[in-house]
Amino acid sequence: xxxxxxxxxxxxxxxxxxxxxxxxxxxxxxxxxxxxxxxxxxxxxxxxxxxxxxxxxxxxxxxxxxxxxxxxxxxxxxxxxxxxxxxxxxxxxxxxxxxxxxxxxxxxxxxxxxxxxxxxxxxxxxxxxxxxxxxxxxxxxxxxxxxxxxxxxxxxxxxxxxxxxxxxxxxxxxxxxxxxxxxxxxxxxxxxxxxxxxxxxxxxxxxxxxxxxxxxxxxxxxxxxxxxxxxxxxxxxxxxxxxxxxxxxxxxxxxxxxxxxxxxxxxxxxxxxxxxxxxxxxxxxxxxxxxxxxxxxxxxxxxxxxxxxxxxxxxxxxxxxxxxxxxxxxxxxxxxxxxxxxxxxxxxxxxxxxxxxxxxxxxxxxxxxxx
Amino acid sequence: xxxxxxxxxxxxxxxxxxxxxxxxxxxxxxxxxxxxxxxxxxxxxxxxxxxxxxxxxxxxxxxxxxxxxxxxxxxxxxxxxxxxxxxxxxxxxxxxxxxxxxxxxxxxxxxxxxxxxxxxxxxxxxxxxxxxxxxxxxxxxxxxxxxxxxxxxxxxxxxxxxxxxxxxxxxxxxxxxxxxxxxxxxxxxxxxxxxxxxxxxxxxxxxxxxxxxxxxxxxxxxxxxxxxxxxxxxxxxxxxxxxxxxxxxxxxxxxxxxxxxxxxxxxxxxxxxxxxxxxxxxxxxxxxxxxxxxxxxxxxxxxxxxxxxxxxxxxxxxxxxxxxxxxxxxxxxxxxxxxxxxxxxxxxxxxxxxxxxxxxxxxxxxxxxxx
Numbered sequence: 001x002x003x004x005x006x007x008x009x010x011x012x013x014x015x016x017x018x019x020x021x022x023x024x025x026x027x028x029x030x031x032x033x034x035x036x037x038x039x040x041x042x043x044x045x046x047x048x049x050x051x052x053x054x055x056x057x058x059x060x061x062x063x064x065x066x067x068x069x070x071x072x073x074x075x076x077x078x079x080x081x082x083x084x085x086x087x088x089x090x091x092x093x094x095x096x097x098x099x100x101x102x103x104x105x106x107x108x109x110x111x112x113x114x115x116x117x118x119x120x121x122x123x124x125x126x127x128x129x130x131x132x133x134x135x136x137x138x139x140x141x142x143x144x145x146x147x148x149x150x151x152x153x154x155x156x157x158x159x160x161x162x163x164x165x166x167x168x169x170x171x172x173x174x175x176x177x178x179x180x181x182x183x184x185x186x187x188x189x190x191x192x193x194x195x196x197x198x199x200x201x202x203x204x205x206x207x208x209x210x211x212x213x214x215x216x217x218x219x220x221x222x223x224x225x226x227x228x229x230x231x232x233x234x235x236x237x238x239x240x241x242x243x244x245x246x247x248x249x250x251x252x253x254x255x256x257x258x259x260x261x262x263x264x265x266x267x268x269x270x271x272x273x274x275x276x277x278x279x280x281x282x283x284x285x286x287x288x289x290x291x292x293x294x295x296x297x298x299x300x301x302x303x304x305x306x307x308x309x310x311x312x313x314x315x316x317x318x319x320x321x322x323x324x325x326x327x328x329x330x331x332x333x334x335x336x337x338x339x340x341x342x343x344x345x346x347x348x349x350x351x352x353x354x355x356x357x358x359x360x361x362x363x364x365x366x367x368x369x370x371x
Numbered sequence: 372x373x374x375x376x377x378x379x380x381x382x383x384x385x386x387x388x389x390x391x392x393x394x395x396x397x398x399x400x401x402x403x404x405x406x407x408x409x410x411x412x413x414x415x416x417x418x419x420x421x422x423x424x425x426x427x428x429x430x431x432x433x434x435x436x437x438x439x440x441x442x443x444x445x446x447x448x449x450x451x452x453x454x455x456x457x458x459x460x461x462x463x464x465x466x467x468x469x470x471x472x473x474x475x476x477x478x479x480x481x482x483x484x485x486x487x488x489x490x491x492x493x494x495x496x497x498x499x500x501x502x503x504x505x506x507x508x509x510x511x512x513x514x515x516x517x518x519x520x521x522x523x524x525x526x527x528x529x530x531x532x533x534x535x536x537x538x539x540x541x542x543x544x545x546x547x548x549x550x551x552x553x554x555x556x557x558x559x560x561x562x563x564x565x566x567x568x569x570x571x572x573x574x575x576x577x578x579x580x581x582x583x584x585x586x587x588x589x590x591x592x593x594x595x596x597x598x599x600x601x602x603x604x605x606x607x608x609x610x611x612x613x614x615x616x617x618x619x620x621x622x623x624x625x626x627x628x629x630x631x632x633x634x635x636x637x638x639x640x641x642x643x644x645x646x647x648x649x650x651x652x653x654x655x656x657x658x659x660x661x662x663x664x665x666x667x668x669x670x671x672x673x674x675x676x677x678x679x680x681x682x683x684x685x686x687x688x689x690x691x692x693x694x695x696x697x698x699x700x701x702x703x704x705x706x707x708x709x710x711x712x713x714x715x716x717x718x719x720x721x722x723x724x725x726x727x728x729x730x731x732x733x734x735x736x737x738x739x740x741x742x
Contacts, residue, residue, distance in 0.1 A: 015398050015432055024483065027386050027396040061386055112395060117488040 045363030049089025052125025080355035110139030144310035156306035161201030163305025170333035186210035194254030273297035286346035411443035416734030420460025423496025451726035481510030515681035527677035532572030534676025541704035557581035565625025644668035657717035
């Protein structure tokens with residue numbers, strides 16, 4: 001969503017105020033295990049709400065609530081635009097995962113997820129891992145992202161990176177329409193900010209496509225690993241330095257808010273397409289991006305590969321099938337760029353429109369009685 | 372509970388603060404029907420949380436939250452002390468029932484209750500009626516208080532009044548232990564404040580037991596009905612005037628907060644036992660009552676007849692069985708008065724202790740694995 005970078009600052013006291021568009025917000029409390037969690041179900045128009053469980057030491061319940069409301073809304077839009085039969089949800093567990101994560105706490109959490117009867121499916125997110133989901137699943141049927149031994153799909157960064165790359169291909173073909181589509185990235189300079197789990201795999205795709213790659217990361221270890229795997233990759237010291245490069249493509253794969261007024265003004269890249277969430281630092285940035293002639297492949301569209309992967313688990317995971325589905329991010333991105341041109345709106349707005357249209361048109365079909 | 376008259380003023384922003392003892396708080400939102408509801412599950416230690424749905428035009432979400440937290444806690448204690456296999460829950464729908472109550476809203480609410488998979492059973496409360504529960508039940512399996520045509524128990528005021536009378540009998544026998552137990556209320560002056568649905572039936576029981584009855588009510592119609600049914604009943608103009616009578620028993624059956632410092636100081640009654648909720652105006656009043664030698668039959672103990680009735684519905688309603696169960700409020704009240712004496716604590720404290728002990732001792736039994 002174009003305003004996804006600004007968390008909904010709905011005060012909890014107005015949680016049921018008319019601004020709230022979420023269907024359901026569940027506070028779960030189990031003093032014995034220390035569990036304090038909020039599960040937000042934004043929409044079930046397209047199916048059960050799916051979204052990860054973030055385990056994070058929020059400064060306040062208010063901060064946790066703002067985060068879970070914004071994140072669950074984002075999941076609705078991501079699932080909708082990606083063509084999945086899923087609604088949007090998310091959960092946060094308030095606490096420090098390094099000290100407070102116990103079997104009892106995770107299983108208590110699982111019982112609350114179970115109590116929602118399948119309206120919400122959970123998955124991994126910041127601070128939770130496949131092993132944690134295995135524990136949650138011992139109390140609950142509505143868990144994805146489990147370990148491979150337990151029928152899960154394991155690490156989702158491979159398909160997330162693949163989806164971003166497919167979206168980038170679509171944006172590149174639209175931008176350099178005279179180029180040979182099979183070599184559209186050959187020789188282009190791509191800057192990747194963040195080469196952690198996802199960025200690293202993206203680098204591989206880019207090199208395979210013949211691009212020149214320049215990277216940066218706050219983690220020296222992450223940089224070193226990429227340097228060893230791909231000796232041709234150039235490293236710069238900071239995102240500032242990366243932005244200053246004569247980039248053709250900028251791929252933010254680290255923290256949110258990568259595109260602020262300043263970055264947009266200085267960027268030489270014709271395309272922005274990366275794995276990071278909430279790349280637009282504030283509502284309105286999408287206009288500045290458009291005015292500068294930069295093609296922005298909306299974050300939640302191109303980074304949906306991980307969601308595609310966990311969604312595939314619901315049918316019994318097949319990596320090949322999930323990869324084919326993640327590959328359709330190419331088509332989705334194309335459709336969004338075309339819609340943006342047709343409607344004369346920023347790409348982020350076009351993505352929102354397609355997502356909202358699908359929630360409305362497909363969501364109403366459940367009204368046709370079948371028994 | 373002795374502090375039930377002071378709503379938990381937990382700010383919503385601290386909803387998951389360590390003070391919160393509730394298991395789960397669910398915010399439900401359906402803009403299309405206008406539904407804005409909060410379902411609070413205080414405890415499921417003894418079984419599914421049961422409590423009514425209050426439909427009320429709260430001034431704020433905050434006020435609604437404070438109410439539903441306090442009310443659901445009260446239900447845990449009531450069910451526990453009454454010996455039911457039920458936990459405590461409650462729901463509030465924010466809005467004006469006279470203008471906002473629609474089929475769509477009630478059924479949307481029913482879907483959210485259904486989504487909790489039986490952890491919460493609902494019932495009638497202020498602003499909701501058996502006909503409303505019939506509508507809720509069209510979307511939901513976890514509904515009591517339905518109309519008799521739909522297997523419900525209908526009006527619960529008959530058994531509520533009967534339970535209060537049984538509690539009063541127990542308190543009277545303890546207070547006037549030299550009297551013939553079968554005539555312990557004969558000739559006693561009983562003041563009934565509030566002769567609406569419940570108070571009216573209580574008047575009948577009192578007259579049948581040979582008591583003299585003096586009543587008051589803000590509703591002239593309610594007073595007139597009692598006057599016609601029981602010409603021997605004396606009417607006074609206000610609760611103030613009622614308190615000033617040389618009462619043997621005071622039965623508050625109207626609003627909460629009936630026992631404040633002033634009333635306790637002026638009361639001549641040896642016993643307080645009525646149907647009203649939250650009779651203690653603030654924590655500590657139970658001590659003043661005890662110091663004045665007044666026997667207080669705790670409100671949530673003696674007014675549990677309505678809960679007994681709806682709980683009976685879960686087995687297929689039988690009025691005779693439910694009446695026998697409501698009659699056990701006599702035994703519960705006796706046990707509480709004895710415990711208070713033994714522990715040297717106010718009766719309200721003794722009731723809380725018995726309730727808490729049962730939640731702990733019986734609640735843990737589920738830990739014995741059965742498959």
